Amino acid sequence: MYPMETMGTDAQLLSYAVRELARRTRFPVAFGGLLDGNSVAVTAIIGNRTRSLEGLRVQPQRGLGGRAMTELRPRMTHDYGSSQLITHDYDGFVLGEGLRTLLAIPVIVGGRSRGVLYAGAWAETPVGDLSTAPAVQVAELLASEIRVREEVERRMRTLPTPATAPPALTPVQREELRESYAELRSISAALKDASLRARLASLENRLLSLSGDTESAATQPVTTIHLSPREIDVLACAALGLTNAEIAAELSLREGTVKAYLGTAMTKLGASTRHAAVAGARRRGLLP
Structure with missing residues (x-):
């Protein structure tokens, strides 16, 4: 709108x-x-x-x-x-x-x-x-x-800025960052307004930049892995330990659809488990 x-x-x-x-x-x-x-x-x-x-x-x-x-x-x-x-x-x-x-x-x-x-x-x-x-x-x-603006602002106030972020986030800071990222992804998934989703995407990228876990250029795999927005949504929730049923409720999807997205993400990342897929996505800077 x-x-x-x-x-x-x-x-x-x-x-x-x-x-x-x-x-x-x-x-x-x-x-x-x-x-x-x-x-x-x-x-x-x-x-x-x-x-x-x-x-x-x-x-x-x-x-x-x-x-x-x-x-x-x-x-x-x-x-x-x-x-x-x-x-x-x-x-x-x-x-x-x-x-x-x-x-x-x-x-x-x-x-x-x-x-x-x-x-x-x-x-x-x-x-x-x-x-x-x-x-x-x-x-x-x-x-x-x-509602979305206030939630985004509230979440962003709890996070360090790139200029003040410590070399390594504490476990509590990192968990808060990951929860914020997953929540922003779930909010974005429910929106139909493309311009608002684009704004949220810029905030999501900021969270990724704060995580500091991306691989250096020298260790990046030769083949670029591309995950769809929905695959990232599902992985972001899985990273918080949610079950397939909980992810489905969070993203308003069918449980079978969640399982399918997890399966394709795992295949693309060469992972045999959801935990390995999350770890692989984090190494490539796809998740915080």
């Missing part, structure tokens, strides 16, 4: 999500914000006729968006001004823009609301599945991006 080269900040990510929301739902106005302290600051607005929505901060349980955040589900109204189901703390903002129809979708990360997206219209507009479904999809994609 997101062109990652433009997604340097949360503000840019949110702005793209709001534009995507308007495009997919065809609502004339879209806006939204992410949690900032105890409230959501609306920082992305498109399609507005006035500046009334600027400066809007939404508290949980207050207004349509606050209710959506609290209930963890979309909320909508065909006539915002007369709705009896919400508080009207933000009438000055919403009615100041002249909005009558309003749809609010919470951005849910880890079971809690981290923001809210809105789609609105100046006239009474039916809001059904045709509008709600794509709006929810945009919110879920935004939540997925936030």
Whole structure:
């Protein structure tokens, strides 16, 4: 969904999500914000006729968006001004823009609301599945991006940088690095967005560079061994001691498929066991 080269900040990510929301739902106005302290600051607005929505901060349980955040589900109204189901703390903002129809979708990360997206219209507009479904999809994609970014950043903070990495990692550091690598591979395997997978791949390569276990050019085998992404995914999990069933659950594969990938990887590496395959992949710099 997101062109990652433009997604340097949360503000840019949110702005793209709001534009995507308007495009997919065809609502004339879209806006939204992410949690900032105890409230959501609306920082992305498109399609507005006035500046009334600027400066809007939404508290949980207050207004349509606050209710959506609290209930963890979309909320909508065909006539915002007369709705009896919400508080009207933000009438000055919403009615100041002249909005009558309003749809609010919470951005849910880890079971809690981290923001809210809105789609609105100046006239009474039916809001059904045709509008709600794509709006929810945009919110879920935004939540997925936030979740992946935060997990990647958390993992990367625990690892030494190339400039400060010691000549040899301690056993604890090495195990943490290998766990991080396997987790990044499993996250990447579940993503459909090619640009996001490419970003994760660059982080995976950084982990490989930190491992310091690659063979020197003088000892590299003449024949280059190429493992498919899935073969590396399976080996990365096997390196942590997971069983075929556990690897299948982690990567959303069938157990027989995992066994097949392990078999082809072992054949390519000339290994008779999964442990030998992992060791061979590490010697060639294919695993940390």
